[in-house]
Amino acid sequence: MPADTKEQFLETAETLFAERGFYGVSIAAIADELGLTKQALLHHFGSKEKIYGAVLQRISDDLQQQLEAHALSGAEPQGDLKRYLLFFMQETTKNPARAQLLMRELLDNKRRAADAATWYLKDYLTKLSRLVYEAPGWENATEAEAFAMIYQFLSAINYFAVSQPTLLGIFGKARYKKIDDAYTAEFSRLIDEALKPRC
Amino acid sequence: MPADTKEQFLETAETLFAERGFYGVSIAAIADELGLTKQALLHHFGSKEKIYGAVLQRISDDLQQQLEAHALSGAEPQGDLKRYLLFFMQETTKNPARAQLLMRELLDNKRRAADAATWYLKDYLTKLSRLVYEAPGWENATEAEAFAMIYQFLSAINYFAVSQPTLLGIFGKARYKKIDDAYTAEFSRLIDEALKPRC
DNA sequence: TCTTCCACTTACCAATAGGTAAGTTCAATA
DNA sequence: TATTGAACTTACCTATTGGTAAGTGGAAGA
Numbered sequence: 001m002p003a004d005t006k007e008q009f010l011e012t013a014e015t016l017f018a019e020r021g022f023y024g025v026s027i028a029a030i031a032d033e034l035g036l037t038k039q040a041l042l043h044h045f046g047s048k049e050k051i052y053g054a055v056l057q058r059i060s061d062d063l064q065q066q067l068e069a070h071a072l073s074g075a076e077p078q079g080d081l082k083r084y085l086l087f088f089m090q091e092t093t094k095n096p097a098r099a100q101l102l103m104r105e106l107l108d109n110k111r112r113a114a115d116a117a118t119w120y121l122k123d124y125l126t127k128l129s130r131l132v133y134e135a136p137g138w139e140n141a142t143e144a145e146a147f148a149m150i151y152q153f154l155s156a157i158n159y160f161a162v163s164q165p166t167l168l169g170i171f172g173k174a175r176y177k178k179i180d181d182a183y184t185a186e187f188s189r190l191i192d193e194a195l196k197p198r199c
Numbered sequence: 200m201p202a203d204t205k206e207q208f209l210e211t212a213e214t215l216f217a218e219r220g221f222y223g224v225s226i227a228a229i230a231d232e233l234g235l236t237k238q239a240l241l242h243h244f245g246s247k248e249k250i251y252g253a254v255l256q257r258i259s260d261d262l263q264q265q266l267e268a269h270a271l272s273g274a275e276p277q278g279d280l281k282r283y284l285l286f287f288m289q290e291t292t293k294n295p296a297r298a299q300l301l302m303r304e305l306l307d308n309k310r311r312a313a314d315a316a317t318w319y320l321k322d323y324l325t326k327l328s329r330l331v332y333e334a335p336g337w338e339n340a341t342e343a344e345a346f347a348m349i350y351q352f353l354s355a356i357n358y359f360a361v362s363q364p365t366l367l368g369i370f371g372k373a374r375y376k377k378i379d380d381a382y383t384a385e386f387s388r389l390i391d392e393a394l395k396p397r398c
Numbered sequence: 399t400c401t402t403c404c405a406c407t408t409a410c411c412a413a414t415a416g417g418t419a420a421g422t423t424c425a426a427t428a
Numbered sequence: 429t430a431t432t433g434a435a436c437t438t439a440c441c442t443a444t445t446g447g448t449a450a451g452t453g454g455a456a457g458a
Binding site for chain 2 (some may be wrong): 023098102121143148159165175178193
Binding site (some may be wrong): 026039042048 | 415416
């Protein structure tokens with residue numbers, strides 16, 4: 001199978017899995033979206049579980065690649081973390097589907113046969129908390145402290161992204177826009193606070 | 200139907216919906232757990248959608264009741280918000296199932312016929328942001344600013360709760376415990392920072 | 399005693415799920 | 429030209445889904 005065909009398959013599958021969840025999407029539904037029959041997909045991937053696994057793997061690769069691009073900026077390591085978080089927030093707000101899928105995975109991975117998120121995301125998370133140690137004043141933080149800090153911001157980003165449709169429903173477009181702006185501002189402010197050297 | 204019987208039905212349904220999601224739980228599965236047939240449940244509630252709706256309504260009532268109990272403490276309004284958030288975090292960590300269910304609802308409510316979360320949770324959220332205005336220095340904050348601030352902390356609480364199984368899988372019990380402690384400490388610290396009067 | 403009502407069951411249904419088996423089509427290669 | 433192999437399709441299977449219809453059994457009230 002050509003690489004770009006596979007890419008298109010996975011892109012479509014990712015969108016659908018994000019919208020409806022693993023159990024909410026049938027192989028037939030994905031195939032329909034691609035103009036194929038479900039057996040064509042089964043031919044390529046073997047099973048529904050494997051399609052889903054390929055989608056997760058792709059996301060994991062993407063995330064790590066983006067992270068490395070920011071970590072290796074070189075010049076000013078102390079700003080890397082904030083820059084990456086703001087980038088990640090922007091990326092996530094622009095394309096909430098991925099955050100949705102990861103959130104679902106977080107909810108479901110204990111139930112599904114393979115607890116995928118555990119392994120797919122482990123590398124990403126450890127790489128991320130390593131960035132904290134490069135921030136001035138955080139060199140001596142414990143692993144737990146570094147992780148707790150960074151996870152707090154991942155929470156804020158992902159949860160807000162996932163809330164977008166609901167908040168739009170509650171507040172309407174105009175008021176949501178204001179909230180979005182205020183959220184970004186508050187987020188940025190709290191990053192600065194959090195990154196202050198610990199005493 | 201006796202009130203406590205209904206309560207038991209809904210408690211069971213809540214747990215199952217939290218674990219597996221709306222589409223992942225069959226009426227028969229809930230009924231099994233209760234030692235009934237699925238038709239007994241359909242007899243009482245009419246449809247699966249209505250069972251789920253009753254579960255959400257119950258959660259919404261609980262949340263608002265807890266919130267009011269904290270808001271009406273009277274004595275020192277400036278501490279109410281922090282006290283409530285810490286209480287809510289403790290409650291959520293102790294019983295992550297509810298956070299899971301609400302997270303799923305956040306993900307799914309646009310898809311299901313009735314966008315339930317919109318209406319079930321609206322009152323709770325508006326009541327919550329009203330608490331912000333009572334904090335010293337925040338009387339003149341805009342609605343968006345108040346909401347953004349409070350939502351940041353709801354994010355941190357809910358996302359962390361939902362992550363618990365996965366993080367346990369990644370880090371193991373001992374390291375997770377340390378992260379949990381660090382998270383609570385960092386959370387408390389960031390609340391203090393956030394509540395500082397805005398300039 | 400007869401009736402009514404309620405909680406609940408058995409029987410059934412059409413729709414849909416994931417997956418297997420056995421082709422068919424067609425371009426590339428030998 | 430003959431063969432192969434990948435990319436599909438049609439046909440079919442069993443299990444499960446939410447839901448309907450038609451009872452059953454027993455306690456309460458007239």
